[in-house]
Amino acid sequence: MKTFLIRLALPLLLVATASADWVIESNVESPKANGVLTIKVKGDKMRMDIPNERIGAVTSIVDTKTGDTLQIVHAQKAAMKIDGEAMKKMVANSRDKAGFKDGDANEMKPTGETEKVGEYDCEIYTWSNGTISKKFWAAKNHPQAAVLKDLEKRMRSGFLGGIQMGPDTTTLPGTVIKTETTSPAGNTRSIITSVKEQDLEAKDFEVPEGYQTMAAPVPPGAK
Secondary structure, eight states: OTTHHHHHHGGGOOOOOTTOOEEEEEEEEOSSOEEEEEEEEETTEEEEEEEETTTEEEEEEEETTTOOEEEEEGGGTEEEEEOHHHHHHHHHHHHHHTTOOSTTTTOOEEEEEEEEETTEEEEEEEEEETTEEEEEEEESSOTTHHHHHHHHHHHHTSGGGGGOSSOOGGGSSSEEEEEEEEETTEEEEEEEEEEEEOOOOGGGGSOOTTOEEEEOOOOTTOO
8 A cells, every 4th residue: 555545645735725624526537546536625734535446445645744654454344554764764755766867857748639527627747757657637627626726835845845746736727637657557547626725623534543553664765
């Protein structure tokens, strides 16, 4: 499981303001996960809930300042703690295996194509680095475009900005509401379907009562 949920969610972290809690739902299709991905954002905490084809419902809770992460497998009532340094190492290993290059990592190219996603007119952009390529559908007429871009900028200024596995889509002239990713692991598609402001409880970002918590193995090179 490791960084899968975080890599999946990075293109979707497009909603919040400093004083509000937000819930974002997306339809996701991938080799490992199919269904509704729910992201909850409260202050510096982010929670991702998604069904997993092999092990059932999985939750990932991230402190976006420190990178400290909880990976929770509900069927086993088990949680694994991963500190920020270990998470950086995991993502660095994933980047190396994917053949990432830092030079033109943020270059996105317009295709000149347009397509409607739901009720929003989108311009399509492409990006590739190493063995990973992506397509982005950017909507100019999304009613929460300013709010969506604000969150992504805030997230990229913190821990998550340092472990990104894709370009900075805040530079596009629209809000990305659909993403398709192609990699050796398979194809993933995600479409944002709902964005709503909602008061969230602090306990939503903690390990549920009765679950066993353990520390993750420390990867080589991490303290």
